[in-house]
Amino acid sequence: MKVLTKNTDYAIRALLALAAKKGSYMSAKSIATEHDIPYQFLRRLLQQMIRHNLIVSKEGVQGGFMMQKNPDEITVTELIEIFQGKVQVSECMFRKQICGNRARCVLRHEIMRIEQVVQSEFEKVTIGKLLRDLEAANPVHQKATTIS
Amino acid sequence: MKVLTKNTDYAIRALLALAAKKGSYMSAKSIATEHDIPYQFLRRLLQQMIRHNLIVSKEGVQGGFMMQKNPDEITVTELIEIFQGKVQVSECMFRKQICGNRARCVLRHEIMRIEQVVQSEFEKVTIGKLLRDLEAANPVHQKATTIS
DNA sequence: TTAATTGATACTAATATAGTATCAATTAAA
């Protein structure tokens, strides 16, 4: 059982790259090569993130993508929802015969409780947090300004 | 993002049926029809559960399946592992370039922490607990003995 | 004018999930 698919995985990595270069544009090509993400695949992910207002883009030479939303407000939960759909444990585990009344079904409650736990755990993890953790662990990285 | 697949879903339902009839055999056919599970699909699941010593079977007329392991010791985590593989958030989110040393990677720690949370939440849910909840909510069910 | 870029979209490949079919072996019961 794999919780994060490649979509989400790559998206997080791309966002970390953009968050690190906050304020300047970075091309899909450079993100792809630097972080070992399939180029065309990445482009599709970036466009989805534009639609969700996480990032912005500029076309043409010297164009690229740039962080828009505050990295501390981008949670892994949000990314999972964008790329894998809302977290749901199971549509409805025990239909018909067993469970007549959906409304006050204990099993359903149990399921929804877990959904909540999972979701809130992922909510604690933001791009901002990950980036700070990364930089703390890996102080080699200098803060990128305009040096390509 | 769907956490429980049909395998696990059906397996849980089948186990609840068997747990309710503890001590007597119940055929795949009756489980399938009573709980609306595709017959041949179910049979495969039952055989997997035999291999994991959750249930036992008896061949021939009047044969069927019977609970073996204590329902309170069958966790949803165990079932997920059997039918969907071990819970893992992501193989390794940031390879190569970003993360040189796997050993003390903060991101990896974060991931593993969540894995633990998810896993332990599902560990709290046992077949025994689900069955008791079900019976409490649905007191129509009489304890099945030998009446078919 | 050109080359580097994104926008949009269609396509293919690989894998996982879901479901079906078949036949041999066993066994209770007619």
Added chain:
DNA sequence: TTTAATTGATACTATATTAGTATCAATTAA
């Protein structure tokens, strides 16, 4: 002892999801 109900084993098909590739038009800095 024959038969029908059952499990054991396994192969097969269908569908959906995930992963990845390709193409071409539009934009824009140099």
